[in-house]
Amino acid sequence: MSARTLIRDARVISMDPAIGDLDRGAILIEGTRIVEVAPSLSADDAEQIDGSGWIVTPGFVDTHRHTWQSAMRHTYADLDPMQYFAEVLGRIGPSYEADDVRIGNLLGAVCALSAGTTTMVDWSHIQNTPEHSDAAIEGLRAAGIRGVFAHGWPLVVDDSWRVESRLGHPQDIRRVRDQYFSSDDQLLTLAMAARGPEEAAPDVAFDDLRLARELGIRTTVHVGAYARNADHHAVAQYHAAGLLGDDMTFVHCNRLHLEELQMIADAGATVSLGAHCEMNSAGIGDIPLDKVLSLGIRPSLSGDTETKCTGDMFTQMKMIFAHYRSWIGGGHSQVADPVPLKMRDVLEFATVQGARAVGMESHIGSLTPGKQADLVCIRATDPNLGPVLNPVAAVVLAAHEGNVDSVMVAGEFVKRDGRMTRIDTRKVVDEAHGSQERISARARARA
Numbered sequence: 120m121s122a123r124t125l126i127r128d129a130r131v132i133s134m135d136p137a138i139g140d141l142d143r144g145a146i147l148i149e150g151t152r153i154v155e156v157a158p159s160l161s162a163d164d165a166e167q168i169d170g171s172g173w174i175v176t177p178g179f180v181d182t183h184r185h186t187w188q189s190a191m192r193h194t195y196a197d198l199d200p201m202q203y204f205a206e207v208l209g210r211i212g213p214s215y216e217a218d219d220v221r222i223g224n225l226l227g228a229v230c231a232l233s234a235g236t237t238t239m240v241d242w243s244h245i246q247n248t249p250e251h252s253d254a255a256i257e258g259l260r261a262a263g264i265r266g267v268f269a270h271g272w273p274l275v276v277d278d279s280w281r282v283e284s285r286l287g288h289p290q291d292i293r294r295v296r297d298q299y300f301s302s303d304d305q306l307l308t309l310a311m312a313a314r315g316p317e318e319a320a321p322d323v324a325f326d327d328l329r330l331a332r333e334l335g336i337r338t339t340v341h342v343g344a345y346a347r348n349a350d351h352h353a354v355a356q357y358h359a360a361g362l363l364g365d366d367m368t369f370v371h372c373n374r375l376h377l378e379e380l381q382m383i384a385d386a387g388a389t390v391s392l393g394a395h396c397e398m399n400s401a402g403i404g405d406i407p408l409d410k411v412l413s414l415g416i417r418p419s420l421s422g423d424t425e426t427k428c429t430g431d432m433f434t435q436m437k438m439i440f441a442h443y444r445s446w447i448g449g450g451h452s453q454v455a456d457p458v459p460l461k462m463r464d465v466l467e468f469a470t471v472q473g474a475r476a477v478g479m480e481s482h483i484g485s486l487t488p489g490k491q492a493d494l495v496c497i498r499a500t501d502p503n504l505g506p507v508l509n510p511v512a513a514v515v516l517a518a519h520e521g522n523v524d525s526v527m528v529a530g531e532f533v534k535r536d537g538r539m540t541r542i543d544t545r546k547v548v549d550e551a552h553g554s555q556e557r558i559s560a561r562a563r564a565r566a
Contacts, residue, residue, distance in 0.1 A: 121150030124492075124530070125162045129170030130499060130510045134177050134470050134485040140510065146175065148492040151529040156486050172500040173524065174510045176466070177485050178237025178265075178493035179432035180473025182391040183339065183370045183421035186241045187220045187255060189227035190551040190558065195426040200345070200400045206562075207426060208244075208281070212274030214561035217250040222547075222554040224258025227425070229542050232264055234431035234520035235495035236422075237528045238473065238483060239264055240339060242312050242370075244271030249291050256299055259307055263533045263541050265493060267477050269339050270295055271312035276565070284319045288327040296334050303335075306529060310477075315340040316353040324353075325360050332366070337478050339368040339391070343375035344403050354379035363388065368476050370421065372411070373397065373404025380407065384414040389476040392468075393423035394438035400427060405451075408443050412458040419476040420468050432469045436515045440465045462515040496525040 124147075131144035138156050145160035146153060191211060195203045215223075224241060231239050243255050252270060259266040270292045272280045280286055288311065300309040311331040316324045331338045342353045354375060357363040365387035372380065372390055383390060390411055397406050411418055420439065422430030443460045446452055474484025483493050497514060499507045501522050507513045526534040533540055 122530070123162055123165035124148040124168060125160060125165040126168045126170040126173075126175065126496070127160070129173040129175045129496070130507070131156065131486060132174065132176045132466070132510055132514070133487070134467065135487045138486065146486060146494070148527075148530050151491055153486060153488050153490055153492050155488055170496065172498055174497045174499045174507065174514060175486070176235075176495050176497065176514060177470040178483065178495055178526070178528065179235050179469045180238040180419065180477060180484065181231060181236045181422045181430070181432060182240050182368060182389075182419040182473050182476045183242050183393060183423060184227065184231070184239050184430055185244070185424045186227035186239070186258075187215065187223040187243060187245045188424050188426050189223045189230070190219070190555045192425045196399045196428065200402055203424075203426065208274055209276060210562050210565055211558060212245055213247065213276055214558050214565060215245055215247065215251070215274075216557075217248065217254040219554045219558055220245055220251050221254035221258040222550050224255050225261050225542075226547050226551045227430070228259050228262035228264040228266065229539060229544060229547055231422070231430065232262060232526055232528070232533050233523065233539060233544075234433060235497075235523050235526055236432050237265055237493040237495070237526060238267070238477060238479070240267040240269050240310065240477060242269045242271065242339065244312055245274055246271055246289050246291065247273045249294065252291065252295055256295075256307065261542070263528060263531070264306075265483070265491075265528055266307045267310050268307060269310040269312035272314065281314065281318045284314065285323060286319075287323055288313065288330055292330070292334065296336070309334070310337045310339055313338050313340040315342060316356045317342060317348045317351045321356055321360075325357075325362055328357070328362055337366045337368065339370060341370045343373050343379075344371040346374065346402065346404070349374040349376070352376065352379065354382050358382045358386075366478070368419075371397065371403065372407050375407065377410060380410055380414055380416065384416050389472070390416050390418040391421045391476060392418045392439065393421035393428070394435050394442055396421075396423035396428035398438060398442065406439070406442055406446075408439065408460075409446065409452040409454045409457050412460070413454045413456075417472045418468055419473040431520055433519050436465045436469055439468070440515060463511050465515050466511055492527055492530040494527045495523060496527075497522050498524045
């Protein structure tokens with residue numbers, strides 16, 4: 120029999136309508152899966168865990184993170200966003216060696232786990248060599264996160280890959296698929312981080328999407344960020360070519376025309392919003408939450424790039440809720456009858472909708488029997504949270520990484536009693552510091 124774990128007497132936010140919230144609930148886990156969620160359970164052969172001081176939620180799902188940039192944190196929020204594109208993508212990125220990608224991914228994934236993000240789309244546009252891709256995957260694997268490795272393109276000094284590019288998606292994605300992702304039933308899976316018609320010539324972008332579908336993987340693409348991209352009508356181009364589908368996630372969408380958002384809704388495609396980074400990126404455009412909700416689109420959330428924001432999902436939930444209330448309350452919305460936003464909606468974006476955006480809604484996103492045991496155990500007794508009257512409000516409005524006592528991925532505790540179980544975090548930070556110094560030195564030499 121697989122190992123069994125019973126969490127007892129916790130406040131459970133299941134995000135499963137059939138189960139609801141339990142003021143005092145139990146979760147029985149066997150192997151990698153949830154077996155049962157109920158007010159009271161007994162299992163003498165299981166490890167017994169007292170959850171009486173916890174709020175337990177499904178693991179958070181981050182649907183867009185440039186994880187490789189983790190060692191270059193917090194360096195670009197004060198600057199014009201165009202400097203990010205010129206420096207990080209045009210000078211810093213080309214200065215990365217393969218091991219720098221491994222270290223960045225390991226650091227970013229470990230920190231995501233520590234803050235309750237159990238699944239993360241690693242939006243990896245740093246495929247400078249095949250070894251860079253291998254190293255990115257190794258960083259995710261070592262962290263123990265449920266990861267979607269979104270394979271992108273090389274970063275080079277010129278704009279040959281990013282401005283009306285005639286270069287098709289790197290064919291090394293075929294090797295990566297065969298070597299690392301021949302099975303979809305594993306902790307790490309594959310997607311394509313595509314440039315789309317805003318960066319590649321339309322026929323090239325369409326061929327890239329066809330390649331992803333040939334490989335049987337999802338596609339995630341930036342659209343509608345900054346004024347220069349609005350007139351590309353990228354979504355409309357996919358639609359006109361008959362290629363828009365429910366296997367696509369569109370990131371940002373700030374300046375998309377309403378007709379294009381309707382096309383996304385009609386196709387069953389998904390949207391990823393990075394509230395903190397988008398509010399920190401002057402000129403990117405307004406967060407289109409009012410528009411997408413009015414069309415029936417339920418977005419997921421994104422930590423984006425830690426060069427300009429904080430990546431954890433607690434921050435994204437706080438930011439998106441506060442932004443929406445201020446945006447609507449201040450009369451800024453052009454939507455005739457904006458959809459009311461509740462805190463449970465925001466938690467849904469970080470869990471259920473995140474799972475849908477990565478194509479895993481039947482496996483993760485809620486505490487449902489049969490699903491993977493990915494969960495976050497938050498100390499409700501901490502002074503910034505207790506006494507808890509509304510567990511959902513406590514999580515969305517006030518909780519942070521320091522309140523996360525334990526995190527489980529596929530039935531294994533990757534954080535327990537406030538400490539990471541697989542990784543020496545001090546060693547990871549020291550390794551990242553050395554990587555940062557080497558990257559910076561190489562970038563200076565390029566200047």
